Amino acid sequence: MIEILAIPGVILLIGAALLSFFSEKLRPVLFLVFPLIAAAVIILRPEGYSVTSQLLHYDLVLMQTDALSNLFGIVFALGAFVAGVYAFHMKELGQQICALGYAGGALGVTYAGDLLTLIIFWEIMAVASTWLIWAQRTPATDAAGMRYLIYHILGGGLLFAGILWHSVVTGSIAIETIPMEYTPANVLMLLGIAVNAAVIPLHTWLSDAYPKATLTGTIFMSIFTTKTAVYVLIRMYSGWEMLVFFGAAMAIYGIYYAVICKDMREILSYHIISQVGYMVAAIGVGSELAVNGAAAHAYNNILYKSLMFMAVSAVMYSAGTSKMFHLGGLYKKMPWVLGLYVVGGLSISGIPLFAGFVSKGMVIDAAGYGGYETIMLVLLVASVGTWLSVGLKLPYFTWFDKQDYEGELKPIPVNMYIAMGILAFACIFYGIFPNALYTFLPHETGYEPYTVYHLVEITQIALLTFVGFWLLRKKLAPELTTVLDLDWFYRKAAPATRLVFVEKVDTFYAHVEDGIQASARYLADKFQNPMRWLNPFTDEKNEASSYSPAMEVVMSFILLCFLVFAIIYFL
Amino acid sequence: MKNFHWIILGIIFIITLVLEFTVLADYDSHWWNAIPAFYAIFGFVMCYALVYSAKFIAKKIVNRDINYYD
Numbered sequence: 001m002i003e004i005l006a007i008p009g010v011i012l013l014i015g016a017a018l019l020s021f022f023s024e025k026l027r028p029v030l031f032l033v034f035p036l037i038a039a040a041v042i043i044l045r046p047e048g049y050s051v052t053s054q055l056l057h058y059d060l061v062l063m064q065t066d067a068l069s070n071l072f073g074i075v076f077a078l079g080a081f082v083a084g085v086y087a088f089h090m091k092e093l094g095q096q097i098c099a100l101g102y103a104g105g106a107l108g109v110t111y112a113g114d115l116l117t118l119i120i121f122w123e124i125m126a127v128a129s130t131w132l133i134w135a136q137r138t139p140a141t142d143a144a145g146m147r148y149l150i151y152h153i154l155g156g157g158l159l160f161a162g163i164l165w166h167s168v169v170t171g172s173i174a175i176e177t178i179p180m181e182y183t184p185a186n187v188l189m190l191l192g193i194a195v196n197a198a199v200i201p202l203h204t205w206l207s208d209a210y211p212k213a214t215l216t217g218t219i220f221m222s223i224f225t226t227k228t229a230v231y232v233l234i235r236m237y238s239g240w241e242m243l244v245f246f247g248a249a250m251a252i253y254g255i256y257y258a259v260i261c262k263d264m265r266e267i268l269s270y271h272i273i274s275q276v277g278y279m280v281a282a283i284g285v286g287s288e289l290a291v292n293g294a295a296a297h298a299y300n301n302i303l304y305k306s307l308m309f310m311a312v313s314a315v316m317y318s319a320g321t322s323k324m325f326h327l328g329g330l331y332k333k334m335p336w337v338l339g340l341y342v343v344g345g346l347s348i349s350g351i352p353l354f355a356g357f358v359s360k361g362m363v364i365d366a367a368g369y370g371g372y373e374t375i376m377l378v379l380l381v382a383s384v385g386t387w388l389s390v391g392l393k394l395p396y397f398t399w400f401d402k403q404d405y406e407g408e409l410k411p412i413p414v415n416m417y418i419a420m421g422i423l424a425f426a427c428i429f430y431g432i433f434p435n436a437l438y439t440f441l442p443h444e445t446g447y448e449p450y451t452v453y454h455l456v457e458i459t460q461i462a463l464l465t466f467v468g469f470w471l472l473r474k475k476l477a478p479e480l481t482t483v484l485d486l487d488w489f490y491r492k493a494a495p496a497t498r499l500v501f502v503e504k505v506d507t508f509y510a511h512v513e514d515g516i517q518a519s520a521r522y523l524a525d526k527f528q529n530p531m532r533w534l535n536p537f538t539d540e541k542n543e544a545s546s547y548s549p550a551m552e553v554v555m556s557f558i559l560l561c562f563l564v565f566a567i568i569y570f571l
Numbered sequence: 572m573k574n575f576h577w578i579i580l581g582i583i584f585i586i587t588l589v590l591e592f593t594v595l596a597d598y599d600s601h602w603w604n605a606i607p608a609f610y611a612i613f614g615f616v617m618c619y620a621l622v623y624s625a626k627f628i629a630k631k632i633v634n635r636d637i638n639y640y641d
Contacts, residue, residue: 140641259625260633373601384617452594456587461614463584468618470572475622482639484632491640 009108061113159192
């Protein structure tokens with residue numbers, strides 16, 4: 001029992017349950033304690049440690065550790081801790097409980113050794129994260145939260161259906177690499193995971209919901225949902241070639257929207273899709289280098305992506321808007337936030353000496369040397385777009401472009417700076433000492449990021465992209481627009497969608513129901529009085545409950561049959 | 572951007588070119604390594620292509636009024 005309570009995911013869930021018993025002042029401190037306990041447990045448990053249990057005739061593996069799960073487990077615990085520091089000033093109980101429960105779900109998925117345990121934690125993540133959107137309490141976020149929840153219920157349903165099918169066919173619920181066969185069970189599970197990994201065209205929940213979540217909620221969301229999906233993909237679908245192409249498409253799709261969008265949080269949200277695209281493509285390649293690259297990139301991505309979201313949320317907290325149209329010229333008022341954001345921006349763009357450089361190169365090289373040279377070029381285009389959109393455009397129009405920002409600014413809480421500082425340090429640390437990360441990767445790695453070729457490659461791309469941006473920057477100037485995506489089909493086209501998927505279905509079922517009732521009525525009517533077809537010469541109404549001439553006829557008929565059979569038998 | 576910023580960037584660029592033509596002269600792992608300064612051209616051209624095509628997509632397809640969904 002004590003072993004079950006000491007599972008990292010369960011520790012955070014217990015923490016979430018306990019938070020409500022403590023006062024407003026103690027809660028933020030307590031929030032930080034549980035991720036630290038979880039991290040300590042992760043470090044103390046040896047690789048290969050497992051906790052098993054039994055449910056009906058299923059053998060559950062509630063926790064199983066290896067290099068891959070520890071890599072994700074540690075970064076999730078660290079992410080929950082740093083995001084907790086960032087949200088230290090936030091006193092709302094509901095958000096604190098849900099954020100901690102959400103992190104617990106993610107850690108639970110990471111250490112789950114069987115598919116049933118996985119789906120339970122998976123659904124906890126979906127439900128807990130929805131509150132981080134609803135906590136904004138505006139009509140727009142209420143609707144967005146509902147869309148988000150419905151999408152994730154759909155995804156969870158697909159995954160669960162796949163798991164059930166898989167367990168019936170194979171008789172196993174263990175989490176293991178699935179051979180590349182497009183059976184219904186495999187495809188259903190893949191679709192369920194693809195929803196959470198925001199694989200296009202199933203990505204719209206992300207770009208719809210993340211920019212609308214609470215300031216601190218977005219940070220948690222940017223850390224957990226997509227990365228747990230990447231983790232499960234690595235475990236189960238590594239080497240599925242289709243993922244290479246979907247991943248490359250995601251990388252480009254996300255970039256286009258990041259270039260088009262004019263809202264800081266929208267830009268970063270779309271950019272998550274692009275970054276996860278790199279990881280998905282690497283998982284599709286499936287070589288040792290590629291899987292290492294996907295894992296390392298997910299790890300680093302959690303560091304710099306949440307750093308960038310934090311910086312942007314800090315601007316939003318202070319200035320009250322995330323629309324770049326209203327911002328600009330903030331560099332005098334928020335130089336530190338700019339500096340911290342730029343560390344994230346340089347990291348994500350893969351500039352040497354920053355974290356992204358040591359993992360993005362791995363993914364791109366894995367594609368190039370795995371026989372996917374075109375995909376490698378596509379990923380390089382996405383690199384150009386990354387540097388262009390979140391490395392240059394976003395900071396330029398937020399902190400520069402105008403002489404000075406004239407609106408009112410709220411002071412930014414110190415805890416936000418501390419959280420961003422921790423992440424910025426980690427980004428630079430892993431950039432300078434990549435081996436600190438490489439030793440913990442699932443496979444042995446002989447990868448060397450700091451080669452002359454890599455340095456020349458990225459420096460030339462970055463420099464000339466910068467020149468291009470500088471010449472074209474007026475074209476990217478912010479304006480107030482709504483940018484359509486595939487969610488248009490269920491948002492704007494709701495009446496048509498409703499007609500097809502609700503009303504038509506309703507009418508169909510109504511017809512079927514009418515038909516069934518009509519046939520029942522017909523049969524009831526016909527069988528009400530068997531006399532009418534046994535003795536066609538009468539149309540008298542007969543009551544079955546009392547004596548009636550009909551009874552005589554039936555009795556005589558039975559006797560007659562009996563007689564006939566008796567004669568046949570004795571003859 | 573002041574002039575000396577551009578000068579620094581120019582110097583870095585020249586260093587990469589020198590490295591490319593000396594240390595990496597025989598480097599050949601992809602077909603595009605044969606093209607001189609490929610990554611510089613690639614970065615610049617792709618930047619232009621991305622900005623113009625994104626602008627086109629935005630204008631023709633995806634951009635709407637800010638209150639479109641309200």
